[in-house]
Amino acid sequence: MFLAHYGQGTPESPIIPIGKPILSPLNVDEFVPPEVDEIYVDDKLTLHVINKLHKDRTRAAQQEAVPLAEELPVAEKLYSEALEHAHEFMNDVRKGKDVNYHDAEPVVDGFIESVFRNESAAVTLFKLRRFDEYSYTHCINVGVLSIILGKFLGLDKDTLRLLGLSGLFHDVGKARIPEDILNKPASLTPREMEIIKTHPLESFKIISATDGPAKDILRGAVEHHERFDGTGYPRGLSGKDIGIFGRIISIVDVYDALTSKRCYKAAMPTSKALSLMYQWRDSTFAPNSIEHFIKCIGVYPVGSFVRLSTGEYAVVTDNNSSNASRPMVKILFDASLRRKASVEVDLLKDPSGLEIKECLNPAGYPVDLARLLLV
Ligand SMILES: [Fe+2]
Numbered sequence: 154m155f156l157a158h159y160g161q162g163t164p165e166s167p168i169i170p171i172g173k174p175i176l177s178p179l180n181v182d183e184f185v186p187p188e189v190d191e192i193y194v195d196d197k198l199t200l201h202v203i204n205k206l207h208k209d210r211t212r213a214a215q216q217e218a219v220p221l222a223e224e225l226p227v228a229e230k231l232y233s234e235a236l237e238h239a240h241e242f243m244n245d246v247r248k249g250k251d252v253n254y255h256d257a258e259p260v261v262d263g264f265i266e267s268v269f270r271n272e273s274a275a276v277t278l279f280k281l282r283r284f285d286e287y288s289y290t291h292c293i294n295v296g297v298l299s300i301i302l303g304k305f306l307g308l309d310k311d312t313l314r315l316l317g318l319s320g321l322f323h324d325v326g327k328a329r330i331p332e333d334i335l336n337k338p339a340s341l342t343p344r345e346m347e348i349i350k351t352h353p354l355e356s357f358k359i360i361s362a363t364d365g366p367a368k369d370i371l372r373g374a375v376e377h378h379e380r381f382d383g384t385g386y387p388r389g390l391s392g393k394d395i396g397i398f399g400r401i402i403s404i405v406d407v408y409d410a411l412t413s414k415r416c417y418k419a420a421m422p423t424s425k426a427l428s429l430m431y432q433w434r435d436s437t438f439a440p441n442s443i444e445h446f447i448k449c450i451g452v453y454p455v456g457s458f459v460r461l462s463t464g465e466y467a468v469v470t471d472n473n474s475s476n477a478s479r480p481m482v483k484i485l486f487d488a489s490l491r492r493k494a495s496v497e498v499d500l501l502k503d504p505s506g507l508e509i510k511e512c513l514n515p516a517g518y519p520v521d522l523a524r525l526l527l528v
């Protein structure tokens with residue numbers, strides 16, 4: 154490998170010798186100080202892996218060739234199965250029974266395969282959900298979004314399975330918290346807050362009931378409220394002491410919490426949630442991690458309901474990787490919210506300068522986007 158650019162540091166005050174070949178993993182430790190989070194490698198110079206990379210990318214592209222309309226019903230069925238499963242394990246914990254996370258492996262594997270066929274289908278479900286059962290949908294959303302972000306970061310399928318399970322069970326400890334505290338529509342007292350803060354450790358204990366629990370799953374669950382700057386809980390870990398599962402799950406956990414409707418707050422539009430989370434980069438979240446997440450799901454994730462500069466209403470159908478604010482959209486309604494013949498527009502190529510004015514919460518409109526997306 155040849156180092157091309159710094160993730161941190163500048164060419165004026167180099168930490169790493171740019172352009173110098175790294176011939177073995179041992180050299181990485183030699184050249185890259187432990188405080189450096191990210192380096193850029195010049196793939197063009199890395200001759201012996203180009204073919205492999207090319208093959209992997211071609212294979213990935215082929216695997217994503219399933220159209221959204223075809224994958225959406227499959228992902229929807231998986232979501233219902235997962236929802237049933239979440240009800241089961243949360244209720245088991247409430248009754249004092251043990252849970253075995255291996256039971257959830259088929260559903261997590263199903264999501265991994267779905268995400269590799271067409272990840273927009275799973276992302277779309279978050280936007281279209283009409284469920285009003287946050288405690289259950291949140292487990293699934295965090296599990297699936299973790300898989301999507303983990304895939305974007307290059308994790309292999311075996312690691313994604315552990316990550317998906319860790320995401321699915323990260324909040325299982327909340328089943329041991331009294332519901333009147335969990336759903337309190339007012340601010341919590343310091344005592345109630347202390348009780349809430351026990352849930353990551355409770356999740357850890359519950360997952361530990363499975364024979365030979367995977368360490369990564371446990372660590373992701375117990376670290377999902379730790380923060381990069383050390384302000385999180387339960388242990389106040391900071392920086393690199395927080396494992397990659399904890400870092401990934403913390404991002405998707407906050408994202409799902411902000412964009413979900415709760416008994417004490419409305420759902421926040423995705424673009425607003427992402428811009429808020431972007432302000433917390435380098436404090437709540439590790440450097441570059443929010444940037445990665447935004448690149449991964451787009452500023453307007455597939456399935457977002459938007460109002461265009463013409464006043465018309467549309468749904469986002471695909472992302473343009475070169476410009477996250479100009480995705481592909483399907484126009485469904487005129488400015489008076491009357492249904493019109495669907496027209497698909499690539500906002501990156503549209504000559505009239507059509508653009509997104511606002512990201513809306515579909516729950517506030519009398520539209521069934523799930524059905525219209527398939528038309
Ligand atoms: Fe949590």
